[in-house]
Amino acid sequence: MTSQLKLYNTADRRISEFKPLVPGKVGIYLCGATVQANPHIGHIRSGVNFDILRRWMIACGYEVTFIRNVTDIDDKILQKAELEGAPWWAIAMKYERAFTEGYRILNVMPPTYEPRATGHITQMITLMEQLIASGHAYAPGNGDVYLEVRSLKRYLTLSNQKLEDLQPAGDADTTHKKDPRDFALWKAAKPGEPFWPTPWGNGRPGWHLECSAMAHAYLGEAFDIHGGGLDLIFPHHENEIAQSEAAGYDFANIWMHNAWVTASGEKMSKSLGNSLQVIELIKRVRGIELRWYLGSAHYRSMLEFSFEALEESSVNFRRIEGFLQRAKEATGALPDFDLSDEFRMAMNDDLAVPTALADISELVKLGNTALGNNNLLEVARYASQVRGALFILGCDPFDEIFATGSTLNEELVGKLVELALEQRTEARARKDFAAADAIRDQIQALGIALEDTPQGVRWSVGK
RNA sequence: GGUCGGAUGGCCGAGAGGCGAGGCUCAGGACUGCAAAUCCUGCUACACGGGUUCAAAUCCCGUUCCGACCUCCA
Structure with a gap:
């Protein structure tokens, strides 16, 4: 080719x-x-x-x-x-x-x-x-x-x-x-x-x-x-x-x-201690989020490290990941691998990843809007373009390398969460919002995020 | 001293002559019982001084500051 x-x-x-x-x-x-x-x-x-x-x-x-x-x-x-x-x-x-x-x-x-x-x-x-x-x-x-x-x-x-x-x-x-x-x-x-x-x-x-x-x-x-x-x-x-x-x-x-990773403008070196070792950083963010961060700047630009930047980069990634998850649930299938022309052009231009990232953001925005309109054809199209791009960047959230924990435990946790959510739904149905919110607060305190959608409650385990 | 690179908004991070990338944060709006999620709108930029040009963050000259490398030690 x-x-x-x-x-x-x-x-x-x-x-x-x-x-x-x-x-x-x-x-x-x-x-x-x-x-x-x-x-x-x-x-x-x-x-x-x-x-x-x-x-x-x-x-x-x-x-x-x-x-x-x-x-x-x-x-x-x-x-x-x-x-x-x-x-x-x-x-x-x-x-x-x-x-x-x-x-x-x-x-x-x-x-x-x-x-x-x-x-x-x-x-x-x-x-x-x-x-x-x-x-x-x-x-x-x-x-x-x-x-x-x-x-x-x-x-x-x-x-x-x-x-x-x-x-x-x-x-x-x-x-x-x-x-x-x-x-x-x-x-x-x-x-x-x-x-x-x-x-x-x-x-x-x-x-x-x-x-x-x-x-x-x-x-x-x-x-x-x-x-x-x-x-x-x-x-x-x-x-x-x-x-x-x-x-x-x-x-x-x-x-x-x-280019290298800098900290306070200086090239990283051992004098900065052990905090910037991979093994330490993945205690703060997931591996996929650390990769997203390290790959997000152009390869020939210095990447000025800070925990704040790492954190906000992870927030950005979770938004993209959230779209793919919702798209999967809405369409009932894993997104395909596809690539937008904009993404291709960016990557062909000396691997202009930051430009490619801007395109991914745009696709996610369009995809989320399509989700809101329940336009599943478009959802699938945008989701596959996003997934294809993430795969190139090594950050496909459906890649089994990034799967966490044992399936058995996840199933168990899932059932328990569903159980609690049923209680909340019942409370909401009888307009007992105090009880409903109390249940939600307790679930969230365990690190589980909730979203009420027209199709019901979505929940996901946060980091 | 030599070589190379950098300085962009509250933060991260692109762009390299002309319609203000994108993200995060923040403010407002839509939706929601309230949240969350999502979408919409808005907000501050191009180190400094000159110059070229109809037009400069982008080109030219100069200045300041920062960083990297310079051989059995790095």
């Missing part, structure tokens, strides 16, 4: 029409987590943003291969292992699970494949051998392997910097490096550190090598989209490009970067 999808490319800082390298297919590589702490909403926002991209591309008819890596060996992981008094691999596994759980709660589709750095040492060694053979990397003999940045035809094209403008590292190793700006592909293992044998000695992967090796392994020498957080542009993505191009690969065609 012909796509009019336009995407912003960090490499040329322009929005242009997306053209897949292979017609009908898309390869996406997303830099995933370095598993050394619990996921906070900044990490997960990236997952959500690229999940929306993936869902939209699938909706556009593409067959998408989505690779999101796990970096499970890294300086910070080793530090954390020291701190927590556990083996590094136990730390990595523990936090990898935490990330997987965070993605699951927010309905981020599992990647097609999720490669771990430590599972691809062989590919990294092969890549280093290629780079040494081509004269772009060197092993000074201490067990390290460096990429020689001055040997590159081009470097720093993504961040548009000049090599000479880079601030030299304060304590850059000049005894082994030819140039202080050369970066480590591979690091010699210090005593006590994990290592893998290589032709240059025992060591472990450097910062950036794993992504080049894994992208190559699963997506080939050239692929469509490479994504990640804005802060990865330099040095991580520049160095990935450097390694890959020096090895003769075309590498990524388009670079996409999501």
